[in-house]
Structures are given as structure tokens and as C-alpha cells.
Amino acid sequence: MKDVAVIGIGMTKFGELWNKSIKDIFVEAALKAIDNAGVGHIDSMYVGAMSGGLFVGQEHIGAVMADYLGMNPVPATRVESACASGGTAFRQAYFEVASGSSEIVLAGGVEKMNDGVDVTAALATAADQEYEVYNGITFPGLYAMIANAYMHQYNATREQLAAVAVKNHHNGFNNPNAQFRSEITIEQVLNSTLVADPLRLLDCSPVTDGGAAVILCPLELAKQFTDSPVKVISTAQASDTISLYERESLTSLKAVSDAAVKAYKQANLKPEDIDLAEVHDCFTIAEIVASEELGFFDKGCGASAVEEGKTSIEEGTIPINTSGGLKSKGHPVGATGIAQVIEIYEQLTGQAGKRQVKDARIGLTQNMGGSGASCVINILEAL
Amino acid sequence: MKDVAVIGIGMTKFGELWNKSIKDIFVEAALKAIDNAGVGHIDSMYVGAMSGGLFVGQEHIGAVMADYLGMNPVPATRVESACASGGTAFRQAYFEVASGSSEIVLAGGVEKMNDGVDVTAALATAADQEYEVYNGITFPGLYAMIANAYMHQYNATREQLAAVAVKNHHNGFNNPNAQFRSEITIEQVLNSTLVADPLRLLDCSPVTDGGAAVILCPLELAKQFTDSPVKVISTAQASDTISLYERESLTSLKAVSDAAVKAYKQANLKPEDIDLAEVHDCFTIAEIVASEELGFFDKGCGASAVEEGKTSIEEGTIPINTSGGLKSKGHPVGATGIAQVIEIYEQLTGQAGKRQVKDARIGLTQNMGGSGASCVINILEAL
Numbered sequence: 001m002k003d004v005a006v007i008g009i010g011m012t013k014f015g016e017l018w019n020k021s022i023k024d025i026f027v028e029a030a031l032k033a034i035d036n037a038g039v040g041h042i043d044s045m046y047v048g049a050m051s052g053g054l055f056v057g058q059e060h061i062g063a064v065m066a067d068y069l070g071m072n073p074v075p076a077t078r079v080e081s082a083c084a085s086g087g088t089a090f091r092q093a094y095f096e097v098a099s100g101s102s103e104i105v106l107a108g109g110v111e112k113m114n115d116g117v118d119v120t121a122a123l124a125t126a127a128d129q130e131y132e133v134y135n136g137i138t139f140p141g142l143y144a145m146i147a148n149a150y151m152h153q154y155n156a157t158r159e160q161l162a163a164v165a166v167k168n169h170h171n172g173f174n175n176p177n178a179q180f181r182s183e184i185t186i187e188q189v190l191n192s193t194l195v196a197d198p199l200r201l202l203d204c205s206p207v208t209d210g211g212a213a214v215i216l217c218p219l220e221l222a223k224q225f226t227d228s229p230v231k232v233i234s235t236a237q238a239s240d241t242i243s244l245y246e247r248e249s250l251t252s253l254k255a256v257s258d259a260a261v262k263a264y265k266q267a268n269l270k271p272e273d274i275d276l277a278e279v280h281d282c283f284t285i286a287e288i289v290a291s292e293e294l295g296f297f298d299k300g301c302g303a304s305a306v307e308e309g310k311t312s313i314e315e316g317t318i319p320i321n322t323s324g325g326l327k328s329k330g331h332p333v334g335a336t337g338i339a340q341v342i343e344i345y346e347q348l349t350g351q352a353g354k355r356q357v358k359d360a361r362i363g364l365t366q367n368m369g370g371s372g373a374s375c376v377i378n379i380l381e382a383l
Numbered sequence: 384m385k386d387v388a389v390i391g392i393g394m395t396k397f398g399e400l401w402n403k404s405i406k407d408i409f410v411e412a413a414l415k416a417i418d419n420a421g422v423g424h425i426d427s428m429y430v431g432a433m434s435g436g437l438f439v440g441q442e443h444i445g446a447v448m449a450d451y452l453g454m455n456p457v458p459a460t461r462v463e464s465a466c467a468s469g470g471t472a473f474r475q476a477y478f479e480v481a482s483g484s485s486e487i488v489l490a491g492g493v494e495k496m497n498d499g500v501d502v503t504a505a506l507a508t509a510a511d512q513e514y515e516v517y518n519g520i521t522f523p524g525l526y527a528m529i530a531n532a533y534m535h536q537y538n539a540t541r542e543q544l545a546a547v548a549v550k551n552h553h554n555g556f557n558n559p560n561a562q563f564r565s566e567i568t569i570e571q572v573l574n575s576t577l578v579a580d581p582l583r584l585l586d587c588s589p590v591t592d593g594g595a596a597v598i599l600c601p602l603e604l605a606k607q608f609t610d611s612p613v614k615v616i617s618t619a620q621a622s623d624t625i626s627l628y629e630r631e632s633l634t635s636l637k638a639v640s641d642a643a644v645k646a647y648k649q650a651n652l653k654p655e656d657i658d659l660a661e662v663h664d665c666f667t668i669a670e671i672v673a674s675e676e677l678g679f680f681d682k683g684c685g686a687s688a689v690e691e692g693k694t695s696i697e698e699g700t701i702p703i704n705t706s707g708g709l710k711s712k713g714h715p716v717g718a719t720g721i722a723q724v725i726e727i728y729e730q731l732t733g734q735a736g737k738r739q740v741k742d743a744r745i746g747l748t749q750n751m752g753g754s755g756a757s758c759v760i761n762i763l764e765a766l
Contacts, residue, residue: 001483002482021513023513044620050442051442052508053436053437053505054436054442056512057508057512057516058511058512059433059434059465059508059509060464060508060509060752060753060756062463062471063464063622063752063756063757064511064756067622067623067624067626067756068625072622072637072638073621073622073641073642074621075619075621075622076464076622077462077463077464077474077475077620078463079460079461079463080442080443080444080445080460080461081443081445081446081459081460081461082442082443082446088445088460091460092462092475092478095475095479095484096482098482099384099478099479099481099482099483100481100482101384122436125436125440125441125443126442126443127443128447129439129441130406236458237427237458237460238456238457239446239450239456239458239459240455240456241450241455242443242446242447242450242451243450246450254455254456255455369446370446373447373450374443374445374446374459
């Protein structure tokens with residue numbers, strides 16, 4: 001099994017990209033990654049996309065993107081795990097390189113969500129169609145139930161949830177690719193429109209168009225392309241019940257803890273060895289619960305940890321979502337898992353500008369599908 | 384890089400499965416494969432599905448199936464390449480096992496197409512949404528253009544196209560899992576309803592519900608589970624333009640020939656070394672052109688070859704679609720690539736009953752997406 005490195009990155013600005021098609025978006029990100037890595041060709045490519053069919057009436061996304069990227073006859077495969085589609089695309093590219101089947105592999109992700117469809121209905125197809133969606137549930141509703149249960153069980157406050165959004169907007173302010181580059185206050189979150197009690201508009205990640213891509217190759221070849229390759233030291237994935245109501249606990253995300261245990265074991269690391277993490281904050285409560293499942297905080301302590309600054313760039317023990325996270329950077333669902341890897345790559349190679357975490361050497365990405373039915377965790381190390 | 388074997392298979396009957404949901408269908412196939420392989424657990428799973436979103440309003444298909452299969456927290460990833468989704472699922476499972484990351488991996492595929500959506504519109508999302516679908520093209524229309532060009536260029540006859548359907552129905556008659564177990568005649572094909580000139584109803588594969596699954600493991604472990612493992616000696620994939628109008632030739636399928644060259648090279652074989660093949664006959668013309676691109680016949684000779692019996696079980700030099708093919712067995716698009724592997728497995732292990740090809744030792748599967756924008760070819764060998 002070959003060691004694998006990331007040698008190049010590229011992404012579009014995230015936002016409402018009215019003048020770009022899904023093809024334009026993916027191709028822009030992929031060309032940037034190819035150029036950044038300095039590779040003359042790729043051997044294979046993966047595209048993470050949640051629902052090309054429902055969002056833009058286009059499936060067969062792998063072949064479409066290989067063609068528009070001018071890469072025929074390179075193999076191109078689309079992978080999907082709802083909002084963890086990008087994470088799975090990265091993982092599949094990892095397997096192909098690790099197996100020795102291919103050398104230079106592009107892992108990308110894309111979603112075009114602002115083209116007029118009912119986004120909430122399209123996203124709901126990540127939940128159980130028969131037993132959840134049919135009965136009217138939406139994702140804000142699912143995460144609102146998690147938030148209510150968490151606040152009840154651990155005496156967490158509305159202000160603590162809001163602190164996640166405030167921190168992530170603060171970080172995203174310094175990310176030129178972020179959808180919302182604006183600082184917000186606790187009061188603004190608390191006074192924003194109610195979406196699904198207790199979650200308000202500023203607790204929710206936005207609807208975003210965007211693309212992201214990275215280039216992977218065997219570690220032994222990485223130095224040919226870059227002086228600062230980043231090694232993939234683990235990639236782990238786990239599944240949990242598709243429906244929230246079937247979980248033993250509403251305040252746990254078992255796919256996250258299961259994947260984390262495997263990821264730490266594979267890398268021979270403990271949570272305290274991680275210097276920074278990109279965590280799937282589709283809603284503020286999601287970052288809090290996931291940060292506990294990742295072992296950064298004890299159960300029930302994730303909410304107060306944010307309020308106390310333990311996840312901030314400036315004073316945190318474990319800076320979380322230095323990119324701005326899904327909340328501020330935006331959440332084009334198929335691209336998110338790749339964009340997380342890009343942030344870690346920039347941090348580990350000292351390219352994160354005003355967002356830079358000092359002495360960052362090991363970073364983690366946690367990408368989640370649905371209400372936590374799937375989770376992909378990658379750990380990267382600077383060499 | 385580890386050698387990889389197939390050690391178990393399972394599929395549902397293909398057809399209009401009104402009383403089964405997409406979950407029921409996949410779980411039935413997967414449990415059969417797990418039981419057939421005699422494995423106590425799986426380490427990971429892949430689900431090929433073209434469009435859960437458009438066909439049944441369900442994305443996140445990997446996680447859904449892991450859950451209903453009772454396999455949480457096993458990683459589960461859905462892969463898609465339109466009608467080649469099953470082939471890509473098999474290929475991703477191969478990479479995971481070959482890399483040494485996992486041992487027992489399930490590769491499955493499923494589609495539930497008869498639940499009331501406009502199937503032709505849903506399938507059209509495998510073509511270019513902007514430049515083909517928007518202008519009204521459908522898949523029967525695309526393949527009709529290929530058929531017309533082929534008949535004009537090579538003086539092929541309508542009867543020769545019909546001979547593909549007649550042969551495949553003859554084979555499917557002996558396949559208990561086939562959707563249409565009925566012999567048909569050339570006259571019946573020629574007199575069936577016109578769909579897109581020159582293609583008639585009996586030139587077209589049907590709309591099908593169905594699921595299929597196989598179990599892969601490292602070859603070194605295979606003998607623990609079966610006396611007759613089948614080795615995967617190559618897996619190759621290629622891409623071509625998503626749009627038919629952009630091809631240099633309407634009568635070539637370049638993704639097929641590109642993947643074939645790679646597959647033969649990887650296995651160190653020539654076309655004449657292949658004992659039988661499952662070929663993607665979504666329309667009769669597709670089998671003819673693909674059989675040429677696979678090197679079984681010279682360009683322009685594929686149509687007469689069928690008429691002359693060169694692809695029949697009884698007298699063929701290269702029996703094609705012994706299962707009945709997509710035409711008679713049915714074409715649940717996400718499952719087709721896996722069902723092709725199942726037929727080859729049954730043939731190479733002497734379990735094909737009245738469809739058995741004598742002394743079959745090496746078999747090939749060719750699974751194609753759209754009008755040929757993607758193609759996956761696997762070659763399997765009996766040990």
C-alpha cells in the first residue's frame with residue numbers, strides 16, 4: 001500500500017454564481033488544482049456531487065466533467081454520500097493511488113444549488129424518503145431536534161450555539177473564497193429569522209454554488225511537483241442509521257465517533273495531537289456535537305468550549321473551521337469535503353494568510369452526510 | 384498491489400417489482416451475495432445507482448443501504464456513471480481491496496425505475512443537459528442516429544440489428560432472473576412499434592427494477608471462502624465526449640476501445656483470448672458497435688457476425704450476452720454492471736445451466752454510460 005500525498009489545490013469562490021454553469025464551476029476549480037500542482041496530466045478523476053439530477057438535471061457528472069475539462073479518455077467517476085460526497089471523492093482517489101493503479105488523480109467536488117429548484121426538498125433526499133421526508137421533515141427540522149435535545153440534556157444555551165456562527169464568520173472574513181465575508185454578533189444570530197426552533201437563519205449554512213479540487217499522487221513522487229507535499233495519514237468512513245429517530249441518542253453522532261476512532265488508529269494519533277480541524281457545521285449544533293465525537297471535548301462540553309474560545313484561531317487549543325466553515329465559507333454540498341481538505345492544505349503549508357494557525361502540522365477534516373448517516377474523516381500531515 | 388477475487392454473487396429477479404422498494408431490492412441482492420460468499424461480515428460496501436433522486440426521491444443511497452442491510456457502521460459509498468454505475472461500483476471495490484485498505488468488500492448496484500416517474504426524461508440526464516437534452520434528444524434518438532449512420536456506412540441491414548435481440552431473448556429464456564423469458568423472431572422485431580427510426584420496441588432494453596451484488600476479497604484469502612474463486616485480471620475505464628455530436632465518428636465508441644486497450648494490456652491478453660463477454664446492449668446497435676470496439680470483429684463486421692451466429696452460445700466463436708443481456712434480462716441501470724459480472728462468474732464456475740459456455744475460462748464485461756461517454760471493462764479468470 002503506497003503512501004499518498006496532496007500536491008495541489010484549487011477552488012472557485014463560493015457563493016451565488018449566477019453567471020457560471022455547473023461545468024464552468026467544476027472546470028475552474030479543477031484547472032486551478034492542476035495548475036497549482038504543476039502536473040502535465042492526470043490519470044483519473046473523481047467528482048463528488050450530491051444530486052446533479054435534482055439540482056441541475058444533469059447526472060453522469062464524472063463523464064461530463066472529464067469532457068469539459070478536456071481530459072478524455074481519463075476515467076471519471078462521480079461519488080455521492082449526500083453532503084459528504086466530497087469526502088468520499090477524496091477517499092476514492094486515495095484508494096486508487098494507494099493501490100498503485102494510478103499515479104496522478106484529481107479529487108473534486110461541485111454543486112450548483114441556486115438554479116431555481118426547491119433546495120430544501122432536494123436536500124431532503126439525503127434523509128429517509130419513506131419514514132422521514134414523507135412525513136414532512138426537513139434538514140433544519142432534523143438538526144433543530146438535535147439542538148433541542150442537546151440544550152435540554154447539557155443545559156447548553158442559545159448564546160453558545162450562536163457563538164459557533166460568530167466564530168466562523170470571523171474566520172471567513174479573512175477567506176477570499178468565502179460566500180459571506182462579514183463579521184456577525186451573538187445578538188444578530190439571536191435576532192435572525194427563526195427557521196426551525198431553536199435554529200435561526202444565522203445558525204444555518206447557506207445555499208451555495210461552488211467547486212473544489214485537489215491533486216493526489218504517491219508520496220514517493222510528490223517532491224517532483226512541490227517542495228511542500230502534505231501526506232494523507234488516514235482516511236476513515238462510517239455509517240449510521242439514515243433516520244434520526246432510530247438513534248439511541250439524539251445528541252450523539254455515532255458515524256463521527258466510529259470514523260474518528262478508525263482515523264486516529266490508522267494515524268496512530270490522539271485527538272490532542274490534532275492542530276486544527278475543519279468540522280461539518282451545516283448547522284451550529286452540528287459543529288458542537290461533532291467536535292465532541294472527534295474527542296476534542298467531553299460530551300456536553302462542546303458548546304461551552306466554543307463560548308470560551310477554545311476553538312478560535314487566536315486563543316484556541318483546537319482551532320475549528322479556520323476557513324469560515326460551511327456557515328460562512330458556504331456549503332455547495334458536493335464540494336464541501338474537498339474544500340475542507342484545501343483549508344487544511346493551506347494551513348499546513350503556511351498559505352492561510354490572516355487565518356494562519358501557528359505551527360500547524362497535523363490537520364483533520366470531518367465531512368458528514370444527512371443528519372449524520374455517513375461521515376468521512378481525513379487526517380493530513382505537513383512534511 | 385494485491386490480487387483481487389470475486390467469491391460470491393447475488394441478484395434479484397429483474398422486472399417490474401411493484402411490491403418491493405429500492406431498499407428491499409438492494410438488500411435482497413446483497414444478502415444473497417453475502418450468503419453465497421459465506422462471509423460473516425463485510426468491511427466496506429459500494430452501491431452503483433444512476434439517479435435515486437429522480438427515480439425514487441432518495442439520494443444518500445450508500446448510507447441508506449448500509450442501514451437497511453444491518454451493516455452500520457460499515458463505510459458505504461454510492462458511485463454513479465449513468466448506466467455504467469454498476470461497473471464503476473465494482474471498480475471502486477476493486478481499488479479498496481487491491482490497496483490493502485479492506486478485505487471483504489461488497490460491490491452492488493440497484494435501480495427502481497417503475498415507480499411512476501418519466502423514465503425517458505430521467506435517463507436523459509445521462510446526456511448533455513445543455514446541448515442535447517434541452518434540444519429534445521432522448522436515448523432511443525441518440526442510438527437511432529448511431530444505427531442509421533452504421534447501416535449507411537457499412538450496408539448493415541435491419542434484420543442484422545434484429546438478430547441481436549433474437550439471440551439475447553434466446554439466451555435470456557434460460558435465465559431464471561431475466562425480465563423477459565420469451566423467444567422472439569426477426570419478424571417480431573421488425574413488426575414491433577417504431578420508437579426512433581430505425582429502432583423499434585424490440586431493439587430497446589426495457590425499464591427494469593432490480594439489484595445485484597458481488598463480494599470481493601484479496602485473492603490470497605479467497606480459498607477460505609470458496610473452492611472456485613474468480614480472479615479479477617483487469618479493470619479499466621475510459622471517458623469520451625458526453626455529447627454524440629462532438630464525436631469524430633458516429634459509428635465508433637471510443638471510450639469502449641480506449642478502455643479495451645487498457646484492459647487487454649493489464650491482463651496481457653488479446654481479444655481472441657476471451658471466451659465470452661457480457662456487452663452493453665441497451666439497444667441492439669450498441670452491442671454491434673461495442674463488439675467491434677472490443678476487438679472481437681473488424682469495424683463494420685459486427686452486424687453480420689451476429690447474423691452468422693458468431694456470438695451465439697451454441698456455435699459462436701465469442702458468445703455475447705449469454706445472460707440475455709440488457710435486452711432480455713433487463714436493465715436496472717445501476718445494477719447492470721454488477722449483473723454482468725454475476726453472469727461471467729456463473730459461467731466461469733460452471734453454474735450457468737442451459738446457458739453454459741463450454742470450457743469458459745476467461746470472461747469480459749463491458750458496461751457503458753450514456754451514448755458511450757463512459758465505459759468500464761472488467762476481465763475475470765477462473766482459477
